Amino acid sequence: MNIQTISTKQLRQELPQVRDQLAKGVEFILIHRSKPIASLTPLSKKLSIKLKDISSIAGGHRFQETLGKVLTPDYLNSIAEKRYE
Amino acid sequence: MSRLFLDANILIYLFDETSTLHKQTIKLLNKEIKKSSELFISHHVLEEFIFIQIKLATITHESDSYNKLREDFKRIAQIPTLSFVEPEENFDFIAGIIDLMERYQILANDAYILAIILQNKNMGLMTYDKKLVKVANKLKIDTPSMSG
Secondary structure, three states, X not given: OOEEXXXXXXXXXXHHHHHHHHHOOOEEEEEEOOEEEEEEXXXXXXXXXXXXXXXXXXXXXXXXXHHOOOOOHHHHHHHHHHHHO | OOEEEEOHHHHHHHHEOOOOOHHHHHHHHHHHHHOOOEEEEOHHHHHHHHHHHHHHHHHOOOOOXXXXXXXXXXXXXXXXXXXXXXXXXXXXXXXXXXXXXXXXXXXXXXXXXXXXXXXXOOOEEEOOOHHHHHHHHHOOOOOOOOOO
């Protein structure tokens, strides 16, 4: 899982690296004197928590209709397995 | 609260609005979101998703396919509670992959999914791939009903 612990001292010393990690989606639990005091969560993750209905981000492609055949899991597997041919 | 690993086919059906399984996939994901389930994905599954999307775009002559793929990823990033989970960085993990491939006669991509799930406690698998479900169940990996 992308959750790491980091001390307040580390945060001061390694801020650029922490910022890079946050951009990659890593979350941090901030530790001070051996106790967790805060969490650092990338904003994109916080925004995603607000999304309650996945249908608002669904759709966008019309492959099955254009293809004129059902996109079965077996058909998708046959495409994926072409990587091994 | 469940912890579920998403296979590439879930994402394919989520974004193909003409797919027979599109509405069912929305329903299943919404059900998990409502339960505050934690959802997981890995880079190798996303690589498979990219490969299939580009192949389908090529076969169907979809226009602007790379920008549409970029848009897919912006939307994947909005899936509630979705996080990356990745393989352990050691060669024992790879040995486990090969064992799974041999024992269950599966390909490396499926063995990676199962091995990642096995390395994480209480993680289930969400997929429409019946062969993969069958092997997952043999490994006592929970697979929620995909019948909607």
